[in-house]
Amino acid sequence: MDIILLGPPGAGKGTQASRLEDERGMVQLSTGDMLRAAVKAGTPTGVQAKAVMEAGELVSDAIVSGIIGERLDELGSGPGLIFDGYPRTAAQAEALDGLLTARGRKLDQVIELVVDEDALVERITGRFTCAKCGAGYHDVFKLPIVAGVCDVCASTEFKRRPDDNAQTVRTRMAEYRAKTAPILPVYEARGLVRRVDGMADIGEVTAAIEAILDGSAR
Numbered sequence: 001m002d003i004i005l006l007g008p009p010g011a012g013k014g015t016q017a018s019r020l021e022d023e024r025g026m027v028q029l030s031t032g033d034m035l036r037a038a039v040k041a042g043t044p045t046g047v048q049a050k051a052v053m054e055a056g057e058l059v060s061d062a063i064v065s066g067i068i069g070e071r072l073d074e075l076g077s078g079p080g081l082i083f084d085g086y087p088r089t090a091a092q093a094e095a096l097d098g099l100l101t102a103r104g105r106k107l108d109q110v111i112e113l114v115v116d117e118d119a120l121v122e123r124i125t126g127r128f129t130c131a132k133c134g135a136g137y138h139d140v141f142k143l144p145i146v147a148g149v150c151d152v153c154a155s156t157e158f159k160r161r162p163d164d165n166a167q168t169v170r171t172r173m174a175e176y177r178a179k180t181a182p183i184l185p186v187y188e189a190r191g192l193v194r195r196v197d198g199m200a201d202i203g204e205v206t207a208a209i210e211a212i213l214d215g216s217a218r
Contacts, residue, residue, distance in 0.1 A: 001026075003107070004109075005113070007114075009176070016209060017082050020082055021082075026082050029071060029081055029086070031064055034068065038067045039053070061089070065092070072105075077103070109192055110192045111195070112196070113196055120199075124164050125165060126139035129159055130155050132157060
């Protein structure tokens, strides 16, 4: 089963994709990761992408589609796919259809993790991690048992990502809406779009996605 997982930064796409990989053997295809890997590996499309990036230009839809095609050929027909960050335009959606069809595959579901902007801002801006072991905490939802001491390694040093601030989060949300808006109608017309409450507990979100994939969701 091949799906697109949609949602703004902080919605939990990475967490849910990892769970699907662990539990169902699916493979997450992140365009950013694939682009860097293709450039590093020196694939034909990766060489093209490197030249474009070194010239300070944006990588074209054709190059991105080429990198996805190369990765699909590597994976063969075995694992189900989770597309993350692609497609972002109607043209890319059309290109993806061609890539899948040429390899005897098809898109089965488009799942959007729906979030509340204000709640997402609170979720993200309250995050911090242990500077030593990377254990995650939150100002409201998950404080260390002993104030100022990591539960895992007992370190007393913590850090926050500089971009985990309200203004940046709201900018990301706006960018997501602008980039996602063009493709949702394409897939809604085909009856592929399903929505999940991304603000629910992680386990509940996973269960909702599983139900969609298993065909038991209403």
